Amino acid sequence: MKLTLPRTLAEKIIARAAGLNQVSPGDIVTCRVDLAMIHDSGGPRRVAPILKRLGASVWDADKVVLVSDHYVPGDDDNAKSILQLTRDWAHANAIKNFHDMKGICHVVLPEQGHLKPGMFVVGGDSHSPTGGAFGCFMFGIGATDMAGVLVTGETWLKVPASILINLSGKLDKGLSAKDINLALCQKLGMGGGKYQVIEFVGSGIETMNIEERMTLCNMTAELGAMTGIIAPDKVTTKYLESVGVRIDDDGDWQSDADAVYSEQHDLDLSTLVPQVAAPHSPANAGPVEAHLNTPLDRAYIGACTGAKLGDLQMAATILKGRKSASNIRLMVAPASVKILADAKADGTFDILVAAGAEFLESGCGICAGYIGALLGENEVCISSTARNFQGRMGASSSEVYLASPYTVAASAIRGRVTDPREFLERAAHD
Amino acid sequence: MTNGQKTFSGRAWIFGDGVNTDVLAPGRYMAAPVEELASHCLEALDPSFAANLQPGDLIIAGEDFGVGSSREQAAEVLKLLGVGAVIAKSFGGIFFRNAYNLGLLAIVCKQTSEIKTGDKVHVAPEAGEISVPDRNILLTSEPVPDFLLEMANQGGLVAQLETRLSGNRES
Secondary structure: OOOOOOOOHHHHHHHHHHOOOOOOOOOEEEEEOOEEEEEOOOOHHHHHHHHHHHOOOOOOHHHEEEEEOOOOOOOOHHHHHHHHHHHHHHHHOOOOOEEEOOEOHHHHHHHOOOOOOOOEEEEOOOOHHHHHHHOOEEEEOOHHHHHHHHHHOEEEEEOOOEEEEEEEOOOOOOOOHHHHHHHHHHHHOOOOOOOOEEEEEOHHHHOOOHHHHHHHHHOOOOOOOOEEEOOOOHHHHHHHHHOOOOOOOOOOOOOOOOOOOOEEEEEEHHHOOOEEEOOOOOOOEEEHHHHOOOEOOEEEEOHHHHOOHHHHHHHHHHHOOOOOOOOOEEEEOOOEHHHHHHHHHOOHHHHHHHOOOEEOOOOOHHHHOOOOOOEOOOOEEEEOOOOOOOOOOEOOOOEEEEOOHHHHHHHHHHOEOOOOHHHHHHHHHO | OOOOOOOEEEEEEEOOOOOEHHHHOOHHHOOOOHHHHHHOOOOOOOOOHHHHOOOOOEEEEOOOEOEOOOOOHHHHHHHHHOOOEEEEOOEOHHHHHHHHHOOOEEEEOOOHHHOOOOOEEEEEOOOOEEEEHHHOEEEEOOOOOHHHHHHHHOOOHHHHHHHHHHHHHHO
16 A cells, blocks of 8 residues: 655655655755765865854765866966865865866766765755756755755755656757757746756657766756756666666655656657757757857867767767868867766767867866856857856857757857758768 | 844845846856955946945846856855845745855845836835835735745854854753
């Protein structure tokens, strides 16, 4: 006999973390945190003074993962001292899960085997929903909230309702998860997620690899959701095994068939065309057609959203045997050091270098806009990243178009916004 | 400053939809001391903002205020500059939490379009009322959960934790 009402996956994880049998949307509950992820920008630099003021120490050093990514490569004095402060804090607090300049937190976290289904995780970064691809309930919080977690091991939340997004059909060649995200931003707007959970289901998910699922969950941040989540399946288990994670609990980390959702949206992936979001919002998305031939100065393949191994491979599919336009600066910042090594091993790196790509360090780089070769006055960039807010990647007068790695690569060749399918068709005829 | 005050008034600064964390706390100044970061707050939308803001002034905005990054400096710089409260049609979820954690009131009011630049706005968060007495405008705001209001009035999460931890030590 069932003792509880039907529940969504998110509700099951929250209830478990809150030590309750049942939670309902709107309840305010306190949850024990399984893992807290912090980085060099919002982490030690911000939380250490709070811990000092409170005379408190970290509740459980083994449940903290610290990643230095925002101020990589640390080539100015401010960045250098922030990275050093981060190292010193890790040492002083015996944080053994410290990944120093090894890549972007949202990619390093699963790569290092820190995530598995059913976990309740907080991250000191807004793209923390990426962890939802592994069946975790993972959401972003600010530094003061994080200091509270580090001291007490718990945090409060208002139990979010879940929105169901059902993806059916199959993406055409030259399209990727990023196109789905941009289409959803256009359809639902940046507030469409209502700080609820977006759960992705459907046959479209079954065929999607783990990196594409990460992209899908990552950009629920741009939909204004609290987080995104995908129930674990064979693809999840296989990936986790590859990074040495064994699923040793008997948790039921699937939504019940009759669980209640606040909204449902259906998207047939076979109807989708490549998407581009015009400045200065991801919600300004639409078919690439609307922006064809917009002149560009820069093409950027980077960030947790758009520089995983699969993203680099997509770019390589388009750029193989071709060159970026002479008036374009094509930059690639692999999301982790491991991804760079994998790209070198499988030939992706050589293809991109031959096409004229300039490789940058594995970090948040110009996407966060904190450090590096930021966009200059009036510079126009097409980018595989998540956000094109005014001035985010450099000067207030610069402009950023968001697109998939395929579309960024195709646009780099022409020096203008270009439909990547043009090159795929041509390759087929060659 | 709203700490400990039940109701308060302030002069309105008007912003539209989607005022994001990157215009509130621009990335290229994030490594600088927070006072310097504050001097660049909202400069992409209104270069006069930081210099001309008077303590107690109110930000009145549209949908999704504070959408984007988790950087809490986006709320911290507003507090530092002396913003009395942010009243918007909706907020980014992380910004909303950050604001209360730092003792800055973030109030949801669906009718902010009624308010104009320079209006003297009266705010009664517990009553859920926002008014412009000079123009006989009375608007309703969504109730703020008691524990959030209490936290903001105590000066934020750290002040609250300080009380909680000292209580633990004494007992």
